[in-house]
Each structure stands twice: as structure tokens, then as C-alpha cells.
Amino acid sequence: MTCGHCGSANPCTPVIHVVDDDEAMRHSLAFLLKSLGHPVECYPSAEAFLLAQPPTGPGCLVLDMRMPGMSGLDLQNALNRAGSTLGVVFISGHGDIPMVVRAMRQGAVDFLEKPFNDQRLLDLVAEALERAAGACAEAHTARLLSQRQESLTPRERDVMALVVLGKPNKVIAHELDISMKTVEAHRAHVMEKMEAGSVADLTRMLMTLQGKP
């Protein structure tokens, strides 16, 4: 079994990252997590993880708290500073409570105290992946919408803003001081470029773009 990137063209295919200094632990975790059906990447240390290409896609990081050199907590810190969205599941030893508290404060998904229940790890990882995948998909949509939006001309944007407000073409023509015919043409372009089927569709897209639910 290898821990190579088994990714696909889909930018939202999640990847599981395992960072543990103990080879047997690392290898066995990878074996276990692979059964979730996702690609698994292994790193023997925090430094090795950082040196590797920073992950772009969605994913989950299974991180050993105690490691020689850079600790799990340090890595989480570094990732946070870099704006990573990776969900982190910590594996801690007995009596690492203060570190666990810090990790949770720094936004960890959860922690598992050794010896841990494998099913719980799988559940946690699956959940984190799901969340990450969802977020990825959302971000992907938003990115698409903004690309579409950017393809609009300034006049088309003006028309779209008024369309989503539910204003009829006549009012739009009047407000923009352009002809009805022109409004209709712009409106058709907007609907086409934004790939919207209806005004309601377009409205949802705009709300997404503006960060509103």
C-alpha cells in the first residue's frame, strides 16, 4: 500500500493526511483510513508535511500530538497562520490535557486519546472530510459565479442588480435611462452568462456571491 496522491481531476476530492513519527502507527493508520475510500498521504514529521506541496484541495489531517522536533500543536499553529482549512484530528497520549485544550481552541475537529477506538477515528475523519468537501464545493460554486459575474459588462451588472430586485424591464429602462429593447438584450445576456434559469436562480447566485445564505 502506498500513500501516494490518489487524487482526481475533481478539485474537491478530499485527501487524508497522516503525520506520526512512529512508522508502524503511521502505516497502520494509513491502512485503516484508506478503507474510507479516500487517498491517504503520510508524513513522518511535521516538518516533512510542511516541506511537501501545501495541500490545495479539501482534506483532513490526522496529527500525532507528541513528536520529536516540531509538535502537532506547532504544525496546527503554522497551518492556521497560513489560512489552511484542513480539518485536524489530534491523536494524543495519556495526560496531554493542556495541549488538547489548546488544540481545540485553535480549531481542531476533535482529539482521540490513545488507545483510541478505530471506528471513532473513522467517523471523525469522515465527518471532517464531508465538511471539507461541502466547503470546497461551495467555494467552487462561488468561484464559478464570480467568474461568471466578472464576464458581465458594467451595464449588464447594473441590469442584473435591478433584475434581482424584481423590477420590471420598463422600470429598469427608465432608471437606467436606456431603451426597453436594450434592457431586454442585457437581461438575456445576464441570464445566459450567469447560467441562470430564472430570476429566482439568479437572485440565489447573487446572494451566494455576497456571502449571504
Next chain:
Amino acid sequence: MRVLLILSVLLGWSAVVSGAEAPSLRIGVLAFRGAEMAESEWEPTLAYLRGQLPQRHVVIVPLDLDGLTTAVKSGSLDFVITNPGHYVELEAAFGVTRIASLSGSASATTLPAMVGSAVVVRAERTDLNRLSDLRGSRLAAVSPEAFGGFRVVWRELAEIGIAPFSDTAGLQFTGFPMEAVAEAVAEGKADAGILRFCLLEQMEAEGRITPGLLRVLGGIPSHGCLSSTRLYPDWPFARLAATPEALAKQVAIALLAMPEGDGYAWTVPADYQPVHDLFRALKIGPYAYLRHPSARQLLRDYWPWLVMALLGVVWWLVHVARVEYLVRRRTAELRSAHAEARLRREEMEHGARLALLGEMASSLAHEISQPLAAIANYASGCQRRLTSHTDPEGVTEGVGLIAAQAERAAGIVKRIRAFARKRSPVPQNLDANGPLVEAVELFQTVAARHGVGVSLDLGQGLPPVLADRLRIEQVVLNLLQNAADAMSKSEPRHIAVSSSAVAEGVEIRVADTGPGLSPEARARLFEPFFTTKPDGLGLGLSLSRTMIEAQGGRLWAEDAPGGGAVFRFTLPVTTGPTEIP
């Protein structure tokens, strides 16, 4: 004496021949003054008996002591006339019975009624006055068996503590006739002579010796003679056991009725008890057996000595038993003390090993939990793959990995158990690198947790050493633990373990990159209970040194060349047949 015997036999034979028609009656007599003298002396009695027993041919057979004894033994005599001493012997040996005793005579000079002895010396010997003066003198006597001629005096001498055979300057026996004794003294061949009581007077009367030439020692006048001794009953006339009763009676009656003639008369048999007393006192004749004393007599004579000897033996036995007991007890005590000391030492070494494991416990627990956790992960992974029927190759791989991890865990447990085991040290030929590798492997997790790197540089082709594997491992592990503890606050942290062959055998070094040894620590490093660790016992190094020295090696500490401390110890090369080319 032999001539005398032959003579007597011839005489007897001639008597038988001459009296062929009448049965003979043979009377043996002790011829102490010679055969001729005897025949003349006993002639009156013989003549009388011939007259009384006409139907018998009465013959006198003069014999010396041996001859008479032989004749009695062979039964060639009917009656015996002999001295009281000889009679007692014959009585005891052959059942001779006295039927009459000489009763003395009117002319006492010829024959007294009693037997005694006179010890004669030359009259001018003024230095000899009493019997006790005979000690150291030359003494002459007729025969050692003679009664009046020796034994009577012997008894007297014995009673005053003189043994005639050893306390005199020479005891000469002249043999019969007894006059020879008187002649020996007269001629100065002997200082003193023993004569039958009255013989001297008789000889003087007969003119056979110059009167006054000899005198009697300690002379006690008795029966007209001088005696040097007490007196005993006179000669008996005795019948042999085989002599017919009627004949004996006839002869007895005749003797008792014999008128006092020329100095001889017979009376009822005397009591010969005094003679028995003499024999018993001298332990001779019938009492010779007294010379071989009986146990009872010994007991009676020597009981205080016997008791003391017995007590001595008892004391000695008790002493020997006590010594034996004490030696055994002491030996047992020593043995048990030795065994106990060894047990203590083994317990201490064992305790130290357990303490060492205790220090490493959390690291070791972690090391064991790692493969177990890995096994759990592989197992879950396999289970999920089996449930979802995906990745069958993964299941096969996972099962193999589980086995490998289980083996790893078992290995760790085995190593710990071997180290924690309680056992007696068994020195054997071994490669010193073996326990070295073992110790470093056991320590690896601890080192990792402490962030300490351990390097191992094993010398190749080391000679085998005679040592206990576990002890070496314990010492190395102890040094590793100390090194790791010493480097807790220093950077970098590295322990270099190496082995090499040296003149003394094999040397093993454990060097760290810590702060090194302070002068105080260096001075007291190997003292028991000296420690620089907050929770240390201070026994590790002192025990390590004891263990290495028990293997015949040395353990010491130095400054490492690049800072830090280096602990070095040696192990002697196996000395044995394998080493001799």
C-alpha cells in the same frame, strides 16, 4: 639329669627282672641330693615296706624333678615321695594323693619335720645380713623348680619386693645334687646360695663342708637348724591315681605303723595349704594361670584406674562428638551464611534491574503500546475491507502486517522479561557485543523519548569474554540511563557506545555529550548512596562496579574528549583450554 633318668629306668627294669615272680611296687623319690644319697636316705623306709609287703617286690626309683613328673605322667610308678611343692604340682596335674607325711625324726639334723630354706653366704661376708641384702648379689640355687631349694626363698624375696630373676646380679642354677650350691658359695662363685633347710647342718655333720665356712642369712632357729624362711609341711608319701585302693591302704597302714627309725617316721597327711599359698603368691605351678590375670582380678586390683581410664575415654568420646557437632554446625552456618549472602547480592542486582526498568517504564509501555495500537488499526482496516468486499489484496497485506507487529510486541516483552528475571549469574564464554546490542535496543525508546541519539560502534573480531550476559547488559543499560539523565539539560544529546579489544581483554565505552563530571561527583561516583539525581538511589554505579569486578574486570569514569563523561569497563578474556594454542 638325663643320665639319672636312664639310670632310673634301668634300675626299674632290673627290679622288674629280679622280682619277675612277684608284682613290683615302685616308689619314685625326688633325689635332690643325687640318686645314691636318695637310696641311702630312703633305705630304712624301703626295708620296712619290704618287710611289711613280702608279696611285693618294693623298688625305690630315685629321680630328679622332671624325671619324677614324667614317670608320674606315664604311670610307671605306684607311689611318690617328693617335696611339698612338687607334690602340690603333681596333685594338681595328675591327681596324686598323699597318704602320709614325714613327721620328722628324733635326730633332727638329718630330717626335720618341716620344709624351709636356708640362704647361705660365706661367713666373712658382713655385707650380707638380711634377705633384703640379696638385691644385686649373685645367687645360686639348685633348680628353678626346686621347692626348698628355691621357691621358698623366692616367696620371701617377693614379699620384700625383690624379684630373684631380675633384681639379682645373676641367678645360677647348679642342678642336683644340692651340695653343688653350697660348694659354689664356698668357692665364691656365688655370693649366696639357697639350700634346703637343715642341709647345711647335715653336710657339716657329715663332714662334707668345713663347719663355720658358711652361715645362714637371717637365721631363725627351728628344729635344731637355722632357717631363712617360714616353714612348710614336710614331704608327703603319695599314691598315684591309678594305684589300687587296697594297695594304697596297705602301704598307708604300714607307713603309719612304721617305727621311728633312722630319722624317718610317717604320720597322717599334713595340710599342704601353706604350699598352695606359696604357689598362689608366686603365681606358679597350679597357679600359673594367675600370671594371666582374669578380668575380675584386674577390675578388683585396678578399678580406680579403670574408672579413670573409662572416664577419660568417655570424656574423649564426648569431646570428639562435641567437636564433630560443632564443626558440622559451624560448617552449616557458614554455608548458609554464604548462600544467604549470595542470595542477597542476587536480590540486590535483581532489585537494581527492576529499578532500572522502572525508570524506563513509561518509555517501555509506550514501546509496547505502539505495535498493539498498530495491530488494532490493521485489524479494523481489514474488517472494513472485508465488510465492503473491496481491496482483497489489502486484507492479505493487513494480516501480514498484524503478524509482524505482534512479533515486534512479543519481542519487546520477551526482552523486558529476560532482563527482569530473577536468576543467579552464570558466567559463560560470550561475545561482549551481544549484551551490548541488547542493552542499546532496550534503551532505544527511552533514548527517543529523551531526544537522545545513541550510536553503536562494535569492535570486530573481539576475543570471547567470560562473563554473565545479563550483568553486562545491566551495567550498560545503567550507564545509558545515567548518560541520558545527565544530558537532560544539554544540547546536543548523543551517546556513543563502543567496544574494542585491549590488552586486558575487551573494553566497552559509554560516552555522552553532557556537562561532564564535577570533581566532587568524580571522587564519590562509585560510593553507594551517592547520587546527583533528585530521585536516584545512588546504587547503580556502585553495584555496576561490584558486578564488573565480580567478572574480573574494572569500571571507571573519565572526561570525554569533546566534553561530557565517558564510562569505561573491561572484561577479561576467557582463560581456558580454548585459549591455549
